[in-house]
Amino acid sequence: xxTAIAFAxxxxxxxxMRRSLSxxxxxxxxxxxxxxxxxxxxxxxxxxxxxxAILRFxxxxxxxxxxxxxxxxxxxxxRSRNLLIEIEQHSGGxxxxxxxxxxxxxxxxxxxxxxxxxxxxALQGELLERLVIPAAALQGVMIAHVAPSGDGWLNVDVxxxxxxx
Amino acid sequence: xxxxxxxxxxxxxxxxxxxxxxSARTDxxxxxxxxxxxxxxxxRLRSRLKQLGRYNFPASLTEDKALRRGYTLRQCCRLTVALxxxxxxxxxxxxxxxxxxxxxxxxxxxxxxxxxxxxxxxxNDLVAVIMTGELQDAFAVPAWLATEPARVRFVRRDEIGRxxxxxxxxSGARLVVDVATATGALWAWISARRxxxxxxxxxxxxxxxxxxxxxxxxxxGEKKRG
Numbered sequence: 149x150x151t152a153i154a155f156a157x158x159x160x161x162x163x164x165m166r167r168s169l170s171x172x173x174x175x176x177x178x179x180x181x182x183x184x185x186x187x188x189x190x191x192x193x194x195x196x197x198x199x200x201a202i203l204r205f206x207x208x209x210x211x212x213x214x215x216x217x218x219x220x221x222x223x224x225x226x227r228s229r230n231l232l233i234e235i236e237q238h239s240g241g242x243x244x245x246x247x248x249x250x251x252x253x254x255x256x257x258x259x260x261x262x263x264x265x266x267x268x269x270a271l272q273g274e275l276l277e278r279l280v281i282p283a284a285a286l287q288g289v290m291i292a293h294v295a296p297s298g299d300g301w302l303n304v305d306v307x308x309x310x311x312x313x
Numbered sequence: 314x315x316x317x318x319x320x321x322x323x324x325x326x327x328x329x330x331x332x333x334x335x336s337a338r339t340d341x342x343x344x345x346x347x348x349x350x351x352x353x354x355x356x357r358l359r360s361r362l363k364q365l366g367r368y369n370f371p372a373s374l375t376e377d378k379a380l381r382r383g384y385t386l387r388q389c390c391r392l393t394v395a396l397x398x399x400x401x402x403x404x405x406x407x408x409x410x411x412x413x414x415x416x417x418x419x420x421x422x423x424x425x426x427x428x429x430x431x432x433x434x435x436x437n438d439l440v441a442v443i444m445t446g447e448l449q450d451a452f453a454v455p456a457w458l459a460t461e462p463a464r465v466r467f468v469r470r471d472e473i474g475r476x477x478x479x480x481x482x483x484s485g486a487r488l489v490v491d492v493a494t495a496t497g498a499l500w501a502w503i504s505a506r507r508x509x510x511x512x513x514x515x516x517x518x519x520x521x522x523x524x525x526x527x528x529x530x531x532x533x534g535e536k537k538r539g
Contacts, residue, residue: 199356202325205347222347225325236506243507250323258507299511 165229170249170308171288173224173233180216182209184231184313191226201226227251230310247286249308257286257304258297268294276306319516320509321383327392330499331358334393335400337491337498339434344501365395368409386503386513387420387520393499394419397490398443411443415465417524419492422467424521426493427500427514436471438493444486 169177169184177184190209191201202225203210213221223234232249245259259280263271271279276289286308293305322330332348350358365371371391374380384392391412398408412419422439429435444464468476476487503509 197352199352200325200359206349223325242505246507297510297512301507301510 166312167226167229167231168252168310168312169231170233170252170255170310172247172286172308173231173249174311174313175287176213176217176219176221176233180213182212182216187224187231188226191224191231245280247306252310253307255289255306255308257289257306258301259304260300261302262296262300263294263302268296276304279304318379319385320513321379321385322389322503322508323383326508327362327384328355328358330389330392330502331362331396333502334396334495334499337495339494339497341433341497341501344498344505346502346506361396361399362392364405365392365399365409368405370395370409370413386509386517389499389503390420390423390496390517391416393423393495394490394492397492397495401488401490403488411465417521418465418467420517420521422492423496424518426496428518430500434470434494434497436469438470438491439467440470440473441490441492442466442468442476443488443490 167184167188174184177187187203187209190203190207194203195201202223205222210221210224213219219235220237221233222236225232225234230249230252232251233247234249235245235247236243237245245257247255247257249255257276257280271291271294274291276286276291279291279294286306289306289308291304292307295303295305297303328350329348332350332354333344336348369376371384371388372380377385377388380388394412394416395405395408398411399405403411419441422441425439442465444466470491470493473489476489500514504511504514
């Protein structure tokens, strides 16, 4: 009996320690041929060295993803067992679109453009592909809310799906 | 209409911010957006930020409940001042006191630069001149100390040659801190990565313009000298 309870707790513990990954990062990593476990191990190394659990721009894994996909991945951090990514795509002189995962429930996509208010409301619940073309890396992302940021950009709150890996 | 929340810079960018402001150059056109640092450099910057955090600087969680979400542009500017002062080998306690007692003066100098946007340094940028003489009160009390106890002055960049003229008192050492160039680099970096929108900049400029109070205060708030 006691062994069974201990085993159940062990299984629960393993479940709790599973990392999760959003759909855009999963597709980005698979395009670049990097496993999510490699990112997790690299972050573990940082944590062992008492550094924040953030992989920065100059890390070799980030370089591999950028070279493999052409998407400017700038940061991968781990917060509460979730791998959170930040993409800042530049074109020409300035930024063209950005995707940031602050927490699993607060992810934002922003890009240049203007939309009529009626269309903004109608886009809720649609896939992000309906709004912007260049987001080849951002598949399976639903639009939760669209609002203009006041300087010619659109701030889109999005809800990606999260997978355990 | 709902209240617009101020935009915030995530704390994961603070080490980059520290490097950007400490290595600021007068020409902001070719700024490195993603500075590469060795891990020991990053650790040193992190410990400096932690050191400021112990003084509840730039803000504490009781003052600003949303600090966990990140730092507002105003807090980034406060942090910039303290980082520059510590980099000039002032002790952290003095740097924090100077930066918080003269906050408005520093912020006005920074807003002045922010209002002109990014670009190269101008001759009318304001630089902070700090009179740090520790034993100053042991000597003859200069006239300005009686009339105005401020220890931090702001002069235009093209007037730096006149630092020992009468209006800045005749004697003693001075520490000149170029807050304008640091602000220029800070905003060039933030805007190029679009970590904040231009609205944050205009909001800060407007906020400081309408904020009342003297730009400078005594170095040690309540303790009057002499």
